[in-house]
Amino acid sequence: MxxxxxxxxxxxxxxxxxxxxxxxxxxxxxxxxxxxxxxxxxxxxxxxxxxxxxxxxxxxxxxxxxxxxxxxxxxxxxxxxxxxxxxxxxxxxxxxxxxxxxxxxxxxxxxxxxxxxxxxxxxxxxxxxxxxxxxxxxxxxxxxxxxxxxxxxxxxxxxxxxxxxxxxxxxxxxxxxxxxxxxxxxxxxxEVMSMGRIFKDIEDDRWSAPYIEAAKELDIINGNDDGTFNPAGSLTREQAAVLTVRLYEKITGRKVVK
Structure with missing residues (x-):
């Protein structure tokens, strides 16, 4: 944005x-x-x-x-x-x-x-x-x-x-x-903030906020069902696999997981 x-x-x-x-x-x-x-x-x-x-x-x-x-x-x-x-x-x-x-x-x-x-x-x-x-x-x-x-x-x-x-x-x-x-x-x-362009648990002045917001808009990350992102949380092997594939699909335009 x-x-x-x-x-x-x-x-x-x-x-x-x-x-x-x-x-x-x-x-x-x-x-x-x-x-x-x-x-x-x-x-x-x-x-x-x-x-x-x-x-x-x-x-x-x-x-x-x-x-x-x-x-x-x-x-x-x-x-x-x-x-x-x-x-x-x-x-x-x-x-x-x-x-x-x-x-x-x-x-x-x-x-x-x-x-x-x-x-x-x-x-x-x-x-x-x-x-x-x-x-x-x-x-x-x-x-x-x-x-x-x-x-x-x-x-x-x-x-x-x-x-x-x-x-x-x-x-x-x-x-x-x-x-x-x-x-x-x-x-x-x-209005833009409430539309979920950025997660409710991320402060506006957090250094990573623009990157997290951009990743959300690119549909690379979705966050949690309650509207939070938990920015300091660790990344599981499962999440890493999903993130890697989504990035590959975005870059190549090729749909891997159907």
């Missing part, structure tokens, strides 16, 4: 650290990175995950967007600012791609996890270049061929109450987990 490629872009960082919360304690560049690292850890067992940055680093919007090339999804992570009363989560989709369903699911999941309103999924068109995206990072990412490009605003750091939530590691972690769950649901990851 192919692993989808997912690019997470923690917005700002490096020389771009001016965006701060109402109290000044919250720095958007750092908050975006914290969320992105949590999200990476939740997605890693299921996706090939790439971060545009994994530390405080200066990157242009064009550089970030270009890293989406070859990815199945690109998510740029931010927090918003306007007035001290502004509130809620907003998520932006590309004007050219129309991924409203997954955008809404992610945005609502984050809002619910943070206990703040969901302002909806939106598209923002450039006034200077009609038909193009207002946000450079979205425009470059979708121009590079990424089929799903989103920009997430995780609440308003200009709002004192929401700044506190953005500074709360437990809330940040919970919202990252909620995001990962929405993404897994969109790609039907749980």
């Amino acid at each position: 192919r692993k989808y490629k997912f690019v997470i872009d923690p917005g700002h960082g490096g020389k771009d650290r001016a965006n701060k919360g109402h109290s000044g304690r919250y720095v958007e560049a750092d908050g975006n990175l914290q969320f992105a690292l949590y999200l990476r850890d939740y997605l890693n067992p299921y996706f090939h995950v790439v971060l545009t940055r994994d530390k405080d680093k200066t990157l242009s919007l064009t550089e970030r967007g270009r890293m989406a090339k070859g990815a199945d999804m690109f998510l740029s992570v931010h927090s918003d600012a306007y007035t001290s009363n502004s509130s809620g989560v907003t998520i932006f989709d590309s004007v050219d791609l129309k991924n409203e369903d997954i955008a809404k699911n992610i945005g609502k999941a984050v809002a619910d996890a943070m206990g703040i309103p969901f302002r909806g999924s939106r598209e923002k068109e450039s006034s200077r270049h009609p038909g193009e995206d207002y946000y450079t990072v979205i425009d470059v990412a979708q121009d590079g061929g990424c089929p799903c490009v989103l920009l997430l605003e995780r609440g308003f750091h200009s709002n004192p109450a929401e700044e506190k939530k953005l500074l709360n590691a437990n809330i940040v972690q919970a919202s990252a987990e909620a995001t990962a769950n929405a993404i897994k649901k969109y790609y039907k990851i749980q």
Whole structure:
């Protein structure tokens, strides 16, 4: 089973650290990175995950967007600012791609996890270049061929109450987990797992899991009747004979046991 490629872009960082919360304690560049690292850890067992940055680093919007090339999804992570009363989560989709369903699911999941309103999924068109995206990072990412490009605003750091939530590691972690769950649901990851593509007694991060999964899909191994594989169990002479013959049949295309 192919692993989808997912690019997470923690917005700002490096020389771009001016965006701060109402109290000044919250720095958007750092908050975006914290969320992105949590999200990476939740997605890693299921996706090939790439971060545009994994530390405080200066990157242009064009550089970030270009890293989406070859990815199945690109998510740029931010927090918003306007007035001290502004509130809620907003998520932006590309004007050219129309991924409203997954955008809404992610945005609502984050809002619910943070206990703040969901302002909806939106598209923002450039006034200077009609038909193009207002946000450079979205425009470059979708121009590079990424089929799903989103920009997430995780609440308003200009709002004192929401700044506190953005500074709360437990809330940040919970919202990252909620995001990962929405993404897994969109790609039907749980459905695939429950279909028996991998045995229920094998952890996703076990080194041998991809090989066992591949052997199952090739119909070389079947496992136990209860849906387990017992990966650390020893191989009997009987099982070795069956495995050898099945491999021979797969390689040669010749049916030996009828």
